[in-house]
Amino acid sequence: MEEWAKIPATEEKARLDREESESQFERDESERDESESQESESQFERDESESQESESQESESQESESQFERDESERDESESQESESQFERNERKNLAKVATDVLLRLNLPLSCLRGQTYDGAANMSGESKGVQALLREKQPLALAKLEASQLAAVDCVKKTLRVKRSDESFHQIYARACDMISEMGIETIQMPHIRRPPKRYTGNAAAFTPASTEEHDRIEFLKVLDAVDVQLTKRFDQSSFDTLNKLERVRVSGKVEEVVSLYPELNRNSLEVQLAMFKLQYPSSTITDA
Numbered sequence: 548m549e550e551w552a553k554i555p556a557t558e559e560k561a562r563l564d565r566e567e568s569e570s571q572f573e574r575d576e577s578e579r580d581e582s583e584s585q586e587s588e589s590q591f592e593r594d595e596s597e598s599q600e601s602e603s604q605e606s607e608s609q610e611s612e613s614q615f616e617r618d619e620s621e622r623d624e625s626e627s628q629e630s631e632s633q634f635e636r637n638e639r640k641n642l643a644k645v646a647t648d649v650l651l652r653l654n655l656p657l658s659c660l661r662g663q664t665y666d667g668a669a670n671m672s673g674e675s676k677g678v679q680a681l682l683r684e685k686q687p688l689a690l691a692k693l694e695a696s697q698l699a700a701v702d703c704v705k706k707t708l709r710v711k712r713s714d715e716s717f718h719q720i721y722a723r724a725c726d727m728i729s730e731m732g733i734e735t736i737q738m739p740h741i742r743r744p745p746k747r748y749t750g751n752a753a754a755f756t757p758a759s760t761e762e763h764d765r766i767e768f769l770k771v772l773d774a775v776d777v778q779l780t781k782r783f784d785q786s787s788f789d790t791l792n793k794l795e796r797v798r799v800s801g802k803v804e805e806v807v808s809l810y811p812e813l814n815r816n817s818l819e820v821q822l823a824m825f826k827l828q829y830p831s832s833t834i835t836d837a
Contacts, residue, residue, distance in 0.1 A: 643681035657682075659812075701783045705776055712772050717765050738763045801826035 650657060663682060710716070728735055738760040757763035793806040801822040807813050 639678055639681060643678045646678065646682065701779055705779055708772050708776055712769060714765070717768050718761075720768070721761055721764060736760050736764070797822070799831060 647657065650660070660682070724736070738757065741756060741763075743756075757766065790806060790809070793804055796802075797804050797807060803815055803819050803822065807815055807818060
């Protein structure tokens with residue numbers, strides 16, 4: 548009986564050993580799989596990191612090359628502009644030298660030069676670097692020549708334009724244009740399509756939109772008048788014009804001013820007598836009458 552009791556106990560122990568062995572094997576398998584999984588994930592992360600690092604280095608390399616190309620382009624452009632500027636300076640100096648040589652060949656002393664007139668090109672009539680300025684360095688009295696009557700005409704045009712810059716004047720012009728359209732039977736004036744400005748420029752406020760064709764055209768009309776006034780002022784407001792205006796006042800008023808002393812060929816005392824006689828013989832109030 549004791550032998551039969553030992554046999555089940557031995558079998559039970561063997562079964563438990565087998566189950567424990569199987570459980571140990573499963574734990575080892577699980578740990579091995581987990582370790583392989585972690586190693587695989589770690590390898591994947593390293594590969595990702597290396598890939599990102601490689602892309603970053605490639606991006607930095609491309610950016611560096613792009614910056615180098617931009618620098619090269621800017622350097623080339625700067626050198627080109629500098630070369631053109633040097634060429635223009637040499638050209639202006641050569642033109643001024645040619646003008647001076649022509650005057651000398653014609654026995655016209657530079658000291659007697661009193662006026663300069665050019666075609667308006669920048670290298671000729673530039674106030675600071677043109678041929679006009681280069682000659683004025685040698686002879687300050689070589690002013691940019693302009694007839695006094697033209698200066699008076701400019702003032703007249705500017706005053707007329709400023710008179711027209713009013714709502715009443717525009718209404719008259721607009722009404723006349725509408726009458727002409729009706730008489731000719733042509734298409735009436737239509738307001739063009741106006742694009743609304745982006746909201747980043749206007750903010751929360753509503754963008755201005757003309758309520759009618761007349762209001763739209765009035766704004767354009769004022770723009771044109773302002774542009775003409777600015778251009779007339781810019782074109783005929785040069786440094787030499789002030790001297791010419793003073794000379795004009797001397798001629799019209801008969802009173803000798805300080806500007807006369809700039810001209811060595813004028814005798815102040817003799818000029819006062821001559822102007823008084825001229826004024827007495829030919830009374831005038833404008834340069835045109837004189």
